[in-house]
Amino acid sequence: NAGVTQTPKFQVLKTGQSMTLQCAQDMNHEYMSWYRQDPGMGLRLIHYSVGAGITDQGEVPNGYNVSRSTTEDFPLRLLSAAPSQTSVYFCASSYRGGGRTTDTQYFGPGTRLTVL
Amino acid sequence: AQSVAQPEDQVNVAEGNPLTVKCTYSVSGNPYLFWYVQYPNRGLQFLLKYITGDNLVKGSYGFEAEFNKSQTSFHLKKPSALVSDSALYFCAVRHYGNTPLVFGKGTRLSVIA
Numbered sequence: 001n002a003g004v005t006q007t008p009k010f011q012v013l014k015t016g017q018s019m020t021l022q023c024a025q026d027m028n029h030e031y032m033s034w035y036r037q038d039p040g041m042g043l044r045l046i047h048y049s050v051g052a053g054i055t056d057q058g059e060v061p062n063g064y065n066v067s068r069s070t071t072e073d074f075p076l077r078l079l080s081a082a083p084s085q086t087s088v089y090f091c092a093s094s095y096r097g098g099g100r101t102t103d104t105q106y107f108g109p110g111t112r113l114t115v116l
Numbered sequence: 117a118q119s120v121a122q123p124e125d126q127v128n129v130a131e132g133n134p135l136t137v138k139c140t141y142s143v144s145g146n147p148y149l150f151w152y153v154q155y156p157n158r159g160l161q162f163l164l165k166y167i168t169g170d171n172l173v174k175g176s177y178g179f180e181a182e183f184n185k186s187q188t189s190f191h192l193k194k195p196s197a198l199v200s201d202s203a204l205y206f207c208a209v210r211h212y213g214n215t216p217l218v219f220g221k222g223t224r225l226s227v228i229a
Contacts, residue, residue, distance in 0.1 A: 033217075035219075040125075042222050043219040
């Protein structure tokens with residue numbers, strides 16, 4: 001198993017550009033989520049999904065869109081990048097069904113995004 | 117709403133000494149508590165979790181954590197620190213249902229040789 005993979009590892013954007021951060025998992029996990037990590041702020045939830053076709057907003061969803069067309073993939077879209085979106089982005093996945101919210105979340109290696 | 121507090125931004129400890137990284141939580145209902153570690157330029161790695169049962173939970177790399185319901189705490193401990201334990205540690209909580217994992221702000225552990 002590759003686990004949770006993220007691409008790209010690094011990205012530099014100009015203000016106003018758009019891009020998609022890719023996330024994939026091969027563990028057949030229902031639950032997937034996106035976090036951003038900023039110094040002194042810990043990890044903040046952007047969006048999450050409890051299964052294909054279902055997404056919901058987290059703590060800091062503004063400026064980001066997601067979709068979940070398959071169990072394996074959960075891309076994060078920045079429609080018009082802003083310097084405030086400079087951050088490290090992590091994707092995570094876990095089982096979630098039949099009350100298995102106790103299951104461990106597994107994290108990808110992260111994408112370091114800089115918006116100029 | 118659920119929340120996690122890690123009151124110390126930085127913890128320094130000498131190699132060989134015991135270490136404690138503190139975590140307190142707030143959640144309605146029974147909490148499910150987790151500790152993760154992040155090494156430089158890496159993703160988060162799972163250390164241990166408390167779901168139910170014994171209040172002392174043992175995890176990876178010799179770490180353990182004690183769940184204290186009356187104090188709403190879940191402190192991470194290790195009897196003898198190693199320099200290689202130096203990293204950023206995150207406490208997280210969720211409760212039963214469709215709730216995402218909520219993280220604390222992290223505590224940077226520095227083990228000095």
